[in-house]
Amino acid sequence: MKHLIQILTVFLLSSAAFSQSGTITGKVVDNTQMPLFGVNISLKNTSKGTQSNENGFFEINNLQSGDYELILSYIGFKTKEIAVTISNNQPLKLDSIILFEGNEILEEVIIEGERRNKFSRKQTAYVSKLSLKDIENSQVYSTITNELLKSQIVTNFDDALKNATGVESLWASTGRGGDGAGYYALRGFSVQPQLVNGLPGLTNGTINPANIERIEVLKGPSATFFGNAVSSYGGLINVVTKKPYAGTGGELSFTSGSYGLNQIVGDFNTALNKNENLYFRFNTAYTTEQSFQDAGFRESFFVAPSLSYKVNNKLSFSFYGEITQATQTNPMFLFLNRSAPTEASNLEELGYNNKLSFTSNDLTLQNPTQNYRIEMDYKLSDSWQSQTLLSKSSTSTNGYYSYLFDFGILGGNTFTRYINKQNANTQTTDIQQNFIGDFKIASMRNRIVVGLDYFNETQVNNSTGYAFYGNITPNGGSNGDNPFTSNIENDTFPLSTSAVDAVLASQGVANVKSTYHIYSLYFSDVLNITDKFSAMLGLRLDHFNNDGNITNITDDFDQTTFSPKFGLVYQPIKDKLSLFGNYQNGFTNVAPQLVGNPADGPQTLQNFDPEQANQLEFGFKTNLFNNRLNATVSYYDIKVKDRVITDPASPFNKIQGGEIVSKGFEIEINANPFQGLNIRAGFSNNDSETTKSDNIQILNRRPLEAGPEILYNFWANYEFQKGALDGFGFGAGFNGASERFAINYLSTGEFILPSYTVVNTSVFYQGNKYSIGLKLNNVFNKEYYKGWTTINPQQPRALLANISYQF
Template sequence: MYCNKKLFLLWIGYLLPAVGLAQDKTSRDTVAHRRDLGEVVIAGQQDGYRTPVSSIATRTATSLLETPQSVQVVGQAVIKDRQAATLNELVPLMTGVKANNGMGGFSMRGFSGYNPAEGSFIMFNGVRGNLYLWNQPSLLYNIERVEVLRGPASVLFSEGMPGGLINFVTKKPQATTGLSVHASYGSWDFARFAADATGALSANKKWLYRAIAGYDRSNSFRDQQHTENIFLAPSFTWQPSVKTAVNLELNYARTNAVHSYDRGTFVKKLPDGSYDFNAYPKERTVQSPDDYGKNTNTSATLTLNHTFNDRLSLTVVQRYVRNQFNFADHFVAGAIVNDSINRTYSTWDNDQFNWQTTAYAGYRFHTGRLEHNILTGFDYNRFGWTKNLYRNYSSTRIGIWHPDYRNDVPPVDAPTSSYDDNKQVTNLIGGYVQDQIGLLHNLKVLLSLRYDHYKMVQTPLSDKDDVQGDHAETGAWVPRAGIVYLPLPNLSVYGSFTRSFNPHLSSATASGGPFPPKTATQFEAGAKGDFFRQRLSAMVAVYHIAYRNLLAPDPTTDNPRRQVTVPGTRSQGAEVTLQGNLKNVNIIAGYAYNDHQLTNKSTIGKKGDRYVNAPHHIANVWVKYNFTQKWLKGFGIGAGGRYVSDQVGNMATQDFVLPAYTVLDAALNYDIRRFSFQFNINNITNTRYFNGGISRNTVASLGNPLNARIGVNFLIL
C-alpha cells in the first residue's frame, strides 16, 4: 500500500509542473449557455475538458457556479482522449465514483448502485431509467457527455441511490451535414467500428436526422470470456418553428456473451484467517465455457420542447424501454477447500418493460425585487416484467488449477434451491415544484418539494414460484433546500439539504412488511470557482448522509424469512475536483474522502462496521498536453493515474479487505486534416487490483491488467 501511494504521488509530481507553467494569458470568449431545442436537458457549450452548465441538478439552464450541489460533467473531448467505449472506462476520471465490477455496478459517496433493489442511479437525457440491464456496462457510441450529480436527487428524479446519479446526454441531429467513421483495435482481440451521420432531411432544415451505428467484440484476460455488441441509434428532429421542436430517438443494442456476469477471480483464505489475493491465476473463473448471456435492449423516446414566450416553457417526454435477458451461469457455493470449490448453476429468462412519462413547465417572473424561476413537473413510471423464469441448481465441484467442465449442466429434472416464475408491475407516480429565487444579484435560494406514490404487485405464473405473490405500497415526501452566495462573479459558496427515498422491493409482505421506504438525508456545503479567465474550474464539497430503514434478517420459528428495519448507516466525507484547460494543457483531477459505516448493531453487522465497496480514499488525475510547435502541431500526449485505498469486499466478513491499488495510464494522439489517430495504454505497471467485492469472501472483481488500444477517426464530411 505504501509503495502504491508513493508511486502515485511521484506520478502526480511529474505531471503537475506542466500545469503550473501553462497559465492561460490569452482572452477567450465567455462560454454561454442556451436551450437546445429537441433536447430534454439544457446543455452548455463544451470547451475542451470544461463544461460550465448542466441541467441535471435543477432541470434549468443553471451554471455550475450557481448550483447548490456537487456536479461534474465529462464531455466528448475526454471520451475521445480516453478511447472510452463504456461507462466503466470513463469512471476513473469521475471524482469519487468507482466501478465495483466489470458490469453495471458503481459506488458514489460510499453507496453502491447495481440492480433496481439498490436504487436507480442511471438516467438518459434527464429522464430516470437505464436503457441497459444490470449485467451490462453502458455503451458510449451515441453519448455526447456524461454528467454526475453526487448525493440524493429524488426531488426531481424520484426514487434512487443516495450516493447520486449518472446522466447520459445523447448526440442530437444537426442541421449541418456530417459523416464520420471510427475503427479501433486492442488487447484481447478487441475490435470496435462506428459510423455517425447527421444532417437535414428538408431544404428548409426543419427536418433533421442522425444515424449512429456501432459494432464491437472482445475477449478477456480470463479464460473463455467473450462479448459482442451490435448498436443502432437513429434519431429525428422536427422543428416547425423557432419555438417548437419534436425529437424521436430510437436505440437498439444486442449483446451476445460467454460469461455474461463478472463472477470475479478466486481469493484464497489462509490458515491464520487472512486472505491471499495473489494466490490464484487471474485467468481462472468459476464459470463454465458453456455459460452464456444474451441481452436485447430496445427503446424509443419522444420529446416535445415548446417555448411559449421568454418566461414560459414546456417539456414533455414519453419513453418506452424493453430489456430481454437470457442467460446460464455458474457461481461459487461455500468455501475453497484444497484448491477446489462447489458451485451453483443458474438459468434465467427475463423480459422487462418500462413506460416513462415526464412533463415539466418552467415559468420566470418577479415579485418586487425577487426573481423567481418556477419549475413544476409530473412523472408517471410503469415498469416491471412480463416474464421472470429463474432457476438455481446445485452444480459440480471444480479444481481451480485444473478445472474439469465436462459435467457442468445438471439434468433438466434436477431439484432447485430457488425457483422464480412470476410477473411484476410497479406504478410510480410523482409531482414536484421548485423555485429558484434570486434575492440579490449574488444571492440565490433553491426550494423544492416532491411527493411520490409507489405500488408494486407481483403475480406468480406457476405453482413452482417460491414467493407465490407479493405486493408493496408506500409514499414519500421529498424536500430540498439550497443557498448560493457569489462574493465574486467567478466564485461561489453554497449549502444544501437534500433527501432521497427507495422502496423495498424484496418480499415486503412475506417477510413481515409493509416496510417504510429507505431514506437518505444529506447536508452538503462547498465552494466553486472559475479561474484563469474561466478556463479552469475548481470545486470543494463536504457532506453528511444519514441512511435509514434498511432491512435486516430477523427470522422466527413461524416466519424464517422475517425481516425488520434498522436505523442504517452514516456516510460523510469531502471531495475536491479540478477540471478545465490551461493554454495547451487539459486536466481532470479529483480527490474524495469517504467514511461510510453502520450506526447500530443488527444482523447486518455491528456499529462501526465499514460499508461494502466503500474505500476511504479515491484520487485521480489525467493531464493532456497539446503541442502547438510547427513541427509537432497536431500531436498530443496524456498521462494520469488513479489511487483507491483498501475496501471491505463483504459486509458480513469485515476482515475480507481488498488491498489498495494504483493504476497508471497514458495516451498519444495525432490529428492531421480529417484524420485523428489515438493510442492508449492502460495499467502501465500491470498492477493486479480488485474493483470490489461480489458478496462472497471467495471471489472478487479483478481489474484489467496491462492493455492497449489503437484507434482512428475519419471525418468524411
C-alpha cells in the same frame, strides 16, 4: 499631375476597401437580459465560429461581403438561426440576441474556434430540470465530456466512469436478468446507471460509449427530482446522448487493441429538410473483445437513430432511439462466504490464478436492449414553456449464468459452481409533463419547474432454478463432490451447452410476472434574491403502488412519501466563485412485514414508513481565469435512518431504528492553464459506518457497498498548437484507490483487496480531417482487483490504436 494624383487616390481607397473584411459582433442574453457565457456561435456552411465571453459578447472576423446564416446554440436553450448580410465588407453589430430555454436539440458543432477547458462542460438542463450553470447550482455533480473520452480512446463505460470523482466500480456487468448492469460505489452507496437524457433507460449489459455526448454523475440523494427507482442514496448516473445538429457531417472511427479488441464506430448527421428544420443523426458501433483470461468474450452491435424537428419558433419535437444486440460470457467472480470465515484472508493466502475464467465461450448470455424517447417542447410565452416526455425501455437476458461461492464446507478454498438458464425481461415506461418558467417578481428572478411523472416497471422471469455444477479451487483445481450430499462424489461437469442442459433438465422453470407503479408531482424554484445570492427549494410527492407478483395479492402495498430539497448559493465574485450549501433527500419504499408471536396466534402485517436518507453538504465552486479553472470542493454528511430492524424488546416485532452514516469530502479540478493543455483531477475520501442495526455482523463496520475510503484520478492532455509539431500531442494519467473490504462481518473476519495505482499514457496526431492515436492502459502491468463480497480481477497492460476520419 493633378489628374494623376486623383487617379492614385481613388485606386488606393478602392484597394483599401477591397482589402478590408467584414466583422459580426453581438451580445447573447437570456429572456431576463442576463448575459450567457460560452454560447456556440457559427456561420452555417462555413468553418467560422466562436463562443460568447463572460459578458455575453462575441466577434467573428475576416468575413467577405455576402449573405450568411448565424447559428447560436447553448446547452439547455433552444438554438436560434439569424439571417445576416455583410455589405461592402462593413462591420455588422447585432443588438442583444435573446435565447429561450428549451431542450438541447440542434446543438451546432464548432469546427473552428477555441472552446476552453474541453474536459469540463458545466451547463446542463438535466441536473435540476432547469438550465443552470454549475456555479449557480447548489448540487455537486461531475461531467465527463466526449472530448475527454476521445483523448483517452475509451471503448467501454467502466473506463469512462474512472474520470468521475468519487466513483469506483464494485463489479462489472454480469448480464443477468433484473440487475445485470455494472454496480458502482458513490458516496458510500451502490448505484447502477439507469438514466438516459434525464429519463429512465435500462440495460442488463454495458453501455456503449459511441453515442455518449457526456456523462453526468449527480452526487448525494436525488429522489426529489428523479424519484427512488433510478437513483441511490449516493447519487445517480445520467448518460446524455448525441443529438442532431444544424449541418451535415460525421465521423468514422476504428479502434483495435490487445485481447482481441476491435471496434468500428460511425456517426452521421444531415438535414432531411432544411426548409422545415428537420435533422437526422445516426450513430452505430460494432465491438468484439476477448478476455485476458483463458475464456470470455463480448460482442455487441449498436445503432442509435435520432431525429429533431423544429416546426416553428414555438414548437419542436425530438426522437432518440438506442438499440443494442449483445452476446457475452458472464464474468466469473469468486463470491466469498458471507456467514463463516474464509480460509484465506487475502489474495496471497488464496493462491488465485487470475488468468483462469472458470467458464467457457460455449456458455453465453444474450442481452438485447432497446431505449426510446420522444420529447415535445412548446413555448407558451416568453416566460413559460411546456415539455412533454415519453420514454420506453426493454432489456432481456437469455442464456447461461453461473457463479462461484465459497460455502466453507469442503475446505481447501473450494468454491462451488451453480448455474442456471436465464430467460428474463424488464420493461419500463415513463411519462413526464413539465412546465418551466423564468420570470421576475418584485425584481427577483424565479426559475421554476412544475412536473408530473408516471413510472412503471414490469419484470418477467422464466428462468430455470440453479443447479450444482462442480467445484473449483482458485489455482485451477476441480472436483465433482456436491457439498450438500452425504456421499463423496467424483462426477465430471464439462463446460458445454449440451452437458449443462442435461443437468438443468431436472430444474423447474419460474413463471413470475411482477410490476409496480409510481405517481409523482414535483416542484422546484430557484429564486435569485440578489444577482449574487440565490435559494433553491424543491419538493416531491411520490405515491408508490406495488402489485408485486400479479398472481399473489398478499405482496401488494402502497406508500406515499414527501421528498424535500433545499439549497443556497452565494457568489462573492459573480460567475467566478460561489459558496453553496444543500439539504437533499432520498428514500426507499419498505414492504410490510409479518409481526407477532406465532404462539399467540396468526401473525399480522405491519406497515412501515419509507426509509429515509438525508444529506447536508457545503463547499465552493470556481470558474476562474475566463473559464480556464473550474474547481469544486465539498464536504457532505449523509444519514440513512428508519431501516427496519428487529425490536430489541421482542424478537417477533419489527421497528424502524437502523441507521447508516456516510460522510466525506471531494475535490474535482478541470483546468486549461494555456491553449493546448487540458487537465482533469479528482480526489475523494469517504467514511461510512453502520451505526444502528439488529445485525451484530455488520454493526459499527464499513458497509461493503461503500467501496474504498480513498479514490483519486488524474489525466492531462497536451496538443502542440504551432510549428513543426502542430497537431501532435500526448496524454498521461492515473487512477487509484485505497484498500477495500471484500468481506467484513463479525463471523467471517476481513478479506481485504489491496490498494492500487494504475498509470495510462497516450500519443496522437490531429490532422485537418483525421486523427490517429495510441493508448497504453496499465503501463506497469499492475495486478489489481475490485469487488463487493467478490473478487474481480482487472485487465492487465493493454495497447489500443485508433484512427478517425471526420467529414
